[in-house]
Amino acid sequence: MLSVNEAENIIFNLVKPLNHQKDIETVDLLAATGRILASPVTSQLDFPHWDNSAMDGYAVIYQDVQQASEEKPAVLILVEDIPAGYQPQSNIQSGQSARIFTGAVMPKGADTVVMQENTRKEGDRVFILKAPNPQEFVRHRAAYYQAGAELLPAGIQLNAPEIAILAAAQCTHLNVYRRPRVAILSTGNELVTPEQTLQPGQIVDSNQYALAALVKQSGGEPLMLGIIKDEPEALKGAIADAIANADLVLSSGGVSVGDYDYVEQILESLGGEIKVSSVAMKPGKPLTVATFNIPNGAIYFGLPGNPVSALVSYWRFVQPVIKKCSGIAEGWKPKFIKAQTRENISSNGKRETYIWGKLDLVDGIYEFSVAGGNKSSGNLINLAQTNALAVLEVGKKLVNVGEEVEVLRVY
Template sequence: MLSVNEAENIIFNLVKPLNNQTDIETVNLLTATGRVLASPVTSQIDFPHWDNSAMDGYAVVYQDVREANEEKPAVLKLVEDIPAGYQPQSNIQSGQAARIFTGAVMPKGADTVVMQENTRREDDKVFILKAPESQEFVRHRAAYYQAGTELLSAGIQLNAPEIAVLAAAQCTKLNVFRRPSVAILSTGDELITPEQTLQPGQIVDSNQYALAALVKQCGGEPLILGIIKDDREAIKKAIEEAIAKADIVLSSGGVSVGDYDYVEKILESLGGEIKVRAVAMKPGKPLTVATFNIPNAPIYFGLPGNPVSALVSYWRFVQPVIKKCSSIVEGWQPKFIKAQTRNNLNSNGKRETYIWGKLNLVDGVYQFSAAAGSKSSGNLINLAQTNAFAVLEVGKKSVSTGEEVKVLQV
């Protein structure tokens, strides 16, 4: 049985990111949210597009106002009003000023903006009551970005800030990586769909729905293959289909040591090389990871059937794999922080233990609250609203309320 760190190193090193030549799509800006750039983006627009004012006030020649004060204000003649969106018509000469508003284009000749609060206006004259700094409140053309240089680099995920930048830069067609395809199947004679009538001894298959939702959330494309009964040929056929279609395969159930746990033997019969058989973690000990020595073969994850075990294994190992496969350059790794626990946390110390709950930032300090009720791997109910897991490493049997604990954010 591998330690969690050993399993992580093996699994993450198996990942081959998508190819930036063959695995790309062109999308428009409105459908680009969450996608990963496959090539750098440049724009032909400077930011700012032109010299403009950062303040409501008056555009002036600095030399005219450099010694102005309330006792001896500089008096300038107003020659133009310049609202945002207007092209200035005047060339500001010494002794002149233009009324200007935030975002408006600076007129030629002016090099500084005096904020409105430091002025007094009388008819066509403005009195400057306080000397500004040279070039104060002027945003210069190309100060933020110069046209033709790299605006956004390949390998970043496009979220709201990046979408805003691309819209402003008029970059509306983007080369992005396709979404990694993730085949999902559940095994077990006891499983039924949520639409079926529950009979004694049966269990509703929640894993397939949860895994599909999680795959979508991290940028993958779920391929739902349904429930497969505990029949060798049926499972083999489903796995063959999944291997042929997907970049990553997730099955749940059938990976323990029971009489009907066929997955590992079927994988080997299909030429699969088992890289991980079990991990010293709780919940989530049964975990099968396999690869195939054929072109474009997926990574296969045989997850535990217990709902919490399946999801813990997903968050700890599979989610980073999907993100890395999608060709995100940074931020695909699991995210751990230190937090103060609001509960006593306990473990037998034999395996790395994951206790689910909620992480909140309170007065600048991260606090972890364990979910109420049973911590059984079959108790799916109190997993609702989970956004983190406290991690008790091997040999660590308890963490007392108020102490610091390692937390996995999900």
């Protein structure tokens, strides 16, 4: 049985990001949210596009107003009003000024903007009551970005700020990585779909829906293959199809040591090389990871059948794998932070233990609350609103209320 760190090192080293030449597709800007940029983006526009005003006020020549004060204001002739979106017609000469608004193009000759609060207007004259700093409130062309330089690098996720930048740069079509294809299947004679009438002894297959949701949230494309009965030939056929058509395969159930747990022997019969067969963690001990010598290089994850165990295993190992596979350059590794616990957290200390609950930031300090109710790995109900897992290392049996605990953030 591998330690969690040993299993992590093996699993993460198996993963190869999508190919930046073969695994890309072009999408329009409105479809790009959440996607991973596959090629660097440049723009032919400077930012700002032209010198413009950062304030409502008056465009002036600094030398005309550098000595201005309330006692001795500088008096300038107004020659033009310049609203945003208007091309100035005047060339400001000494002794002149133009009324200007935020975002408007600076007129030629002017080099400074005096905010309107420091002025007084009388007819066609403006009185400057306070000397500005040189070039104050002027946003210069290309101060933020120069045309032709790299605007956004490859390997980043496109979220709202990046989408705004791309829109402003008039980049309407983008090369992004395709989403990793993740096949999902559940094994077990006892399983039924949510639509079926539940009979005595049967269990609704919630894992497939949870894993599909998690795959989407991780940036993957879930391929739901349904429930496969505990029949070796049916299971072998389903797994063979899955590894041939997906980058990753997730199954839940069938990876323990019961009489109907066939997954590992089927993987080996299909040429799979078992890299991980169990991990010293609780919940989530029965974890099978296998690779295949096939062109698409699929990786198989056999997750435990118990709902909490399946999700904890996913958060700990599979979520980072999908993110790394997706082509994201950084930030794919698990994120651990320190938090104060609001309750005592205990473990038998024999395996690395994960306690599910909720992480909150309170007055600048992270606090972790344990989920209420029974802590059984079969208790799906108290997973609701879980966003973090407290981690107790091997040998650690108790963390008292108010003490610091390491927490894996999962959302």
